[in-house]
Amino acid sequence: MSTTQRVLSTLAGMFFVASTALAAEAPRGSFAEFDARAKAGARLNVVFFGASLTWGANASDPAETSYRAVMRDRFEQHYPAAHFRFRDAAIGGTGSQLGAFRLDRDVLAHRPDLVFVDFTANDDINSADPETLASYESILRRLVAAGIPVVQVAFPFRWDIETAKLPTMKRRIAHQALAEAYGSGWGDAVTRICREVDAGRLTCEALWVTDGVHPHDPGYREFAAAAWDGYLAAVKSRLAPRVPPQPLHGATYMAQRRVRLAELPALPEGWCKGRPNLTAVNHDWLMSRWLDDLIVARNRKPDEKGTPGKESQPVKPLRLKVEATAILLFGESTADS
Numbered sequence: 001m002s003t004t005q006r007v008l009s010t011l012a013g014m015f016f017v018a019s020t021a022l023a024a025e026a027p028r029g030s031f032a033e034f035d036a037r038a039k040a041g042a043r044l045n046v047v048f049f050g051a052s053l054t055w056g057a058n059a060s061d062p063a064e065t066s067y068r069a070v071m072r073d074r075f076e077q078h079y080p081a082a083h084f085r086f087r088d089a090a091i092g093g094t095g096s097q098l099g100a101f102r103l104d105r106d107v108l109a110h111r112p113d114l115v116f117v118d119f120t121a122n123d124d125i126n127s128a129d130p131e132t133l134a135s136y137e138s139i140l141r142r143l144v145a146a147g148i149p150v151v152q153v154a155f156p157f158r159w160d161i162e163t164a165k166l167p168t169m170k171r172r173i174a175h176q177a178l179a180e181a182y183g184s185g186w187g188d189a190v191t192r193i194c195r196e197v198d199a200g201r202l203t204c205e206a207l208w209v210t211d212g213v214h215p216h217d218p219g220y221r222e223f224a225a226a227a228w229d230g231y232l233a234a235v236k237s238r239l240a241p242r243v244p245p246q247p248l249h250g251a252t253y254m255a256q257r258r259v260r261l262a263e264l265p266a267l268p269e270g271w272c273k274g275r276p277n278l279t280a281v282n283h284d285w286l287m288s289r290w291l292d293d294l295i296v297a298r299n300r301k302p303d304e305k306g307t308p309g310k311e312s313q314p315v316k317p318l319r320l321k322v323e324a325t326a327i328l329l330f331g332e333s334t335a336d337s
Contacts, residue, residue: 037113
């Protein structure tokens with residue numbers, strides 16, 4: 001390592017093991033039941049799980065004009081007696097593989113009554129890669145097995161807005177098939193915006209102003225409209241979670257473990273426990289805000305204040321013995337590491 005300050009974090013060392021341990025029958029928590037509870041004034045938790053399109057990158061105010069903020073307003077207007085708590089569980093620039101490992105901490109820990117699931121775009125809307133189809137399905141399967149109603153949302157990038165491309169979007173089609181298999185709601189902003197653009201009611205230029213990935217406020221309003229339509233359709237159809245006997249895309253991600261390296265009993269020479277740095281100009285893909293703790297490798301001895309000095313020190317490798325199908329390392333690094 002040169003002038004390295006490598007940061008490995010809470011989600012580092014995550015193990016994937018194939019399993020079909022979940023039972024075929026799931027608790028029944030229907031959309032109609034959620035609707036009835038909301039009308040009766042219940043306290044309800046709604047979680048938005050996804051990436052930067054869920055957080056609201058490029059929105060003028062993500063807390064007020066992102067798709068999840070627009071959805072918050074719609075729920076509160078539609079159910080004035082209800083007491084909602086809305087939670088942001090989005091990390092920009094990530095897909096369902098990481099999502100499979102943070103589902104417990106970032107979603108299920110909040111005891112959600114309803115979950116909106118993103119990731120269709122970040123997993124590549126045109127791909128049918130079996131690995132990420134399996135990780136996405138594992139999220140859906142675990143939520144549904146817990147009896148939690150889910151609305152799956154498909155969001156586009158600007159270059160996806162072409163009606164002729166819709167039949168070739170393999171992941172969008174596969175995710176819609178999963179919605180049908182698991183009794184989920186389906187909010188398709190891709191098809192909606194294609195239709196509106198074809199009719200001359202919208203233009204891509206008005207929706208995506210800065211870049212082709214993240215829309216501005218008008219685009220997020222369209223995303224929310226599709227998600228809301230998907231929710232209302234699920235309520236009207238009285239959809240309820242159901243677990244198919246076998247996963248459609250394999251059980252690789254149905255058994256997983258999240259290992260926090262900072263909790264290892266001993267660290268090699270040159271490594272120490274550290275604290276996440278929460279200072280940054282960005283937010284939605286700032287990994288540190290999702291880190292419980294971390295470990296740091298430095299090849300420079302710290303001075304009295306703990307700042308890396310000029311004197312070098314050896315850094316031994318961190319070795320982990322893993323028995324798994326796959327392993328992901330989640331953390332941060334400097335430009336030199």
